[in-house]
Amino acid sequence: MGQRGRKKGANGERSRSLLLAIAADEFAHKGFSDTKISTIVKRANLSQPTFYLYFESKESVFQELIQLFRSKLFDLTKSSRLEPGIDLTSVPERISQVLAAIFHFFKENPNLTRIGLFVGEEAEDIKKQLSKQIMDNLISEQENGYFHLVLT
Amino acid sequence: MGQRGRKKGANGERSRSLLLAIAADEFAHKGFSDTKISTIVKRANLSQPTFYLYFESKESVFQELIQLFRSKLFDLTKSSRLEPGIDLTSVPERISQVLAAIFHFFKENPNLTRIGLFVGEEAEDIKKQLSKQIMDNLISEQENGYFHLVLT
Amino acid sequence: MGQRGRKKGANGERSRSLLLAIAADEFAHKGFSDTKISTIVKRANLSQPTFYLYFESKESVFQELIQLFRSKLFDLTKSSRLEPGIDLTSVPERISQVLAAIFHFFKENPNLTRIGLFVGEEAEDIKKQLSKQIMDNLISEQENGYFHLVLT
Amino acid sequence: MGQRGRKKGANGERSRSLLLAIAADEFAHKGFSDTKISTIVKRANLSQPTFYLYFESKESVFQELIQLFRSKLFDLTKSSRLEPGIDLTSVPERISQVLAAIFHFFKENPNLTRIGLFVGEEAEDIKKQLSKQIMDNLISEQENGYFHLVLT
DNA sequence: CATGAATGAGACTTCATTCAT
DNA sequence: CATGAATGAAGTCTCATTCAT
Numbered sequence: 001m002g003q004r005g006r007k008k009g010a011n012g013e014r015s016r017s018l019l020l021a022i023a024a025d026e027f028a029h030k031g032f033s034d035t036k037i038s039t040i041v042k043r044a045n046l047s048q049p050t051f052y053l054y055f056e057s058k059e060s061v062f063q064e065l066i067q068l069f070r071s072k073l074f075d076l077t078k079s080s081r082l083e084p085g086i087d088l089t090s091v092p093e094r095i096s097q098v099l100a101a102i103f104h105f106f107k108e109n110p111n112l113t114r115i116g117l118f119v120g121e122e123a124e125d126i127k128k129q130l131s132k133q134i135m136d137n138l139i140s141e142q143e144n145g146y147f148h149l150v151l152t
Numbered sequence: 153m154g155q156r157g158r159k160k161g162a163n164g165e166r167s168r169s170l171l172l173a174i175a176a177d178e179f180a181h182k183g184f185s186d187t188k189i190s191t192i193v194k195r196a197n198l199s200q201p202t203f204y205l206y207f208e209s210k211e212s213v214f215q216e217l218i219q220l221f222r223s224k225l226f227d228l229t230k231s232s233r234l235e236p237g238i239d240l241t242s243v244p245e246r247i248s249q250v251l252a253a254i255f256h257f258f259k260e261n262p263n264l265t266r267i268g269l270f271v272g273e274e275a276e277d278i279k280k281q282l283s284k285q286i287m288d289n290l291i292s293e294q295e296n297g298y299f300h301l302v303l304t
Numbered sequence: 305m306g307q308r309g310r311k312k313g314a315n316g317e318r319s320r321s322l323l324l325a326i327a328a329d330e331f332a333h334k335g336f337s338d339t340k341i342s343t344i345v346k347r348a349n350l351s352q353p354t355f356y357l358y359f360e361s362k363e364s365v366f367q368e369l370i371q372l373f374r375s376k377l378f379d380l381t382k383s384s385r386l387e388p389g390i391d392l393t394s395v396p397e398r399i400s401q402v403l404a405a406i407f408h409f410f411k412e413n414p415n416l417t418r419i420g421l422f423v424g425e426e427a428e429d430i431k432k433q434l435s436k437q438i439m440d441n442l443i444s445e446q447e448n449g450y451f452h453l454v455l456t
Numbered sequence: 457m458g459q460r461g462r463k464k465g466a467n468g469e470r471s472r473s474l475l476l477a478i479a480a481d482e483f484a485h486k487g488f489s490d491t492k493i494s495t496i497v498k499r500a501n502l503s504q505p506t507f508y509l510y511f512e513s514k515e516s517v518f519q520e521l522i523q524l525f526r527s528k529l530f531d532l533t534k535s536s537r538l539e540p541g542i543d544l545t546s547v548p549e550r551i552s553q554v555l556a557a558i559f560h561f562f563k564e565n566p567n568l569t570r571i572g573l574f575v576g577e578e579a580e581d582i583k584k585q586l587s588k589q590i591m592d593n594l595i596s597e598q599e600n601g602y603f604h605l606v607l608t
Numbered sequence: 609c610a611t612g613a614a615t616g617a618g619a620c621t622t623c624a625t626t627c628a629t
Numbered sequence: 630c631a632t633g634a635a636t637g638a639a640g641t642c643t644c645a646t647t648c649a650t
Contacts, residue, residue, distance in 0.1 A: 012634060033185035037620065047636045052621065164609065189645060199611045201647075210645065316613060337489035341641065351615050356642065468630065493624060503632045505626080514624065 016054040018044050021111075023061045028111035031119055032062060062120070069116030070126060072109070076101050077133045098134075168206040170196050175213045180263035183271055184214060214272070221268030222278060224261070228253050229285045250286075320358040322348050325415075327365045332415035335423055336366060366424070373420030374430060376413070380405050381437045402438075472510040474500050479517045484567035487575055488518060518576070525572030526582060528565070532557050533589045554590075 022043045026035040037058055041051050055061045077098065106113045117123055174195045178187040189210055193203050207213045229250065258265045269275055326347045330339040341362055345355050359365045381402065410417045421427055478499045482491040493514055497507050511517045533554065562569045573579055 015634080031183060031185070033183070036618095038618090048620085049622080049636055050634080053634075058620070167609080188643090190643095200645085201612090202610055204646070205610075319613080335487060335489070337487070340639090342639090352641085353615055353643080354613080357613075362641070471630080492622090494622095504624085505633090506631055508625070509631075 024111040028114035176263040180266035328415040332418035484570035
């Protein structure tokens with residue numbers, strides 16, 4: 001039997017994430033209103049009630065995805081905050097690393113990104129908040145003397 | 153009867169364009185699926201059957217708007233085709249005039265533009281076709297020796 | 305043609321009151337949860353969407369019926385308020401008239417009464433308010449010297 | 457193994473009566489249709505399949521409760537049947553004892569009583585049967601010469 | 609030219625109930 | 630003894646569209 005000890009209940013989480021992934025895909029490609037629960041569950045080979053076993057409503061899955069995008073993304077930018085006393089020569093490199101990480105994240109999570117940046121009503125908010133956080137990082141870096149911002 | 157001579161057809165056309173304009177606004181701001189006929193006619197102070205007096209279906213109004221955008225826009229770019237033998241010194245000015253005309257058109261027709269470039273499923277097609285036509289113009293101009301393209 | 309001038313739109317109100325009456329009957333006999341919109345419209349020879357043409361939701365028809373009961377009933381008790389200077393000998397007769405009117409109303413509107421007094425969640429409230437109003441009337445009558453209350 | 461001798465069947469019966477009691481409470485307070493199996497098992501800290509381990513269906517628990525009410529109640533009234541040759545002076549007392557027992561039963565079993573007398577579709581039947589049995593008792597007592605019924 | 613009235617089709621959601629472990 | 634997971638059936642509600650006047 002070895003490493004196949006899981007059995008009972010093991011598929012609950014699997015079903016949930018399957019549904020979540022398919023939902024992300026549908027929302028990303030068709031928008032909220034054109035995404036049908038019936039399509040999601042059909043693609044997951046499950047029945048409609050199963051969807052409601054794991055999510056409260058269509059709206060709530062959508063919100064969950066938006067939140068997921070927000071938290072993953074802001075974790076990324078937050079981790080980029082530079083600390084005083086750092087080796088000055090490494091600063092530009094770190095900045096570019098963060099931007100690279102962001103674009104890498106976008107590329108690795110295209111559905112989530114589409115939803116977060118283009119589909120949701122909060123899209124504008126998210127973009128603003130993202131810009132602000134990046135800006136703040138840059139500014140705090142600037143204040144720490146790492147470099148000078150030149151606005152044009 | 154005297155001053156009641158105007159009438160037949162007059163209000164018909166008025167209602168039609170009113171509906172079309174409101175539809176454009178709704179489609180532009182809410183997308184296809186979230187646009188409801190009931191909202192359109194309410195805003196126009198008309199009834200639902202009246203809508204079907206002028207349009208075959210929701211889909212068909214949408215297509216009509218897409219067509220309108222396409223034709224207006226391509227008329228614009230077509231009219232910019234330069235003819236051989238033109239005064240060479242006026243070329244840069246004409247090119248900038250065309251681009252200005254396009255952006256002016258975008259600004260003057262925000263709803264149509266949103267629909268044509270972002271809402272419709274044909275959006276990608278339209279953008280490609282638009283780029284191509286502009287490119288073609290530039291190239292034909294280039295071939296006519298007006299200038300040299302430098303791709304970077 | 306004579307007195308049959310009504311035609312267009314005349315049946316809207318008819319459909320509405322038909323649905324309302326049937327709804328009252330169903331709610332009275334089966335309670336809120338066991339009353340199905342599908343049954344109501346079937347009995348009215350109408351389709352489900354028609355129901356929503358006239359009512360916002362199942363809940364809202366129910367509330368409308370409760371309100372109807374309340375207002376009709378309280379109109380009845382309100383109209384019973386005795387005014388000072390009335391012929392004293394007529395007081396007992398008027399009181400009994402009001403009670404008779406109430407019971408007559410109950411008998412004439414059995415569905416509404418069942419809903420108002422037994423089905424709705426507000427039933428207890430309504431009963432209390434009804435008692436209070438009757439009491440108030442009696443007391444004001446008593447204060448006006450029409451008679452003396454003897455509580456036992 | 458020692459002190460783990462009690463077990464098999466013990467918890468089973470415990471779960472069963474727990475579910476039955478909660479079901480009674482829910483049915484009594486919300487009626488049949490608004491009572492959900494999911495609520496019952498949640499309150500019992502059990503799962504839905506467990507419910508079906510002990511009962512065949514929602515309907516069947518309901519019927520079981522109705523039967524329970526009926527049998528308990530009719531046991532009560534049956535035990536009140538007076539036998540010929542009894543001491544005549546004790547008759548009124550015994551009658552009042554039976555009525556007291558009935559009302560005591562109602563008070564001690566409020567949920568069952570609500571279900572039996574007000575919720576179930578058989579409510580009317582039960583009430584009739586109850587009246588009849590009480591009546592029969594009275595009549596048989598009357599026939600036995602214990603007293604004379606005076607209907608007004 | 610216009611509308612009041614009505615509806616078929618289909619979406620989201622809930623619930624009693626079962627399967628497999 | 631008990632449960633995690635799943636579902637058929639049915640209910641409420643919405644929307645594009647049509648009929649008859």
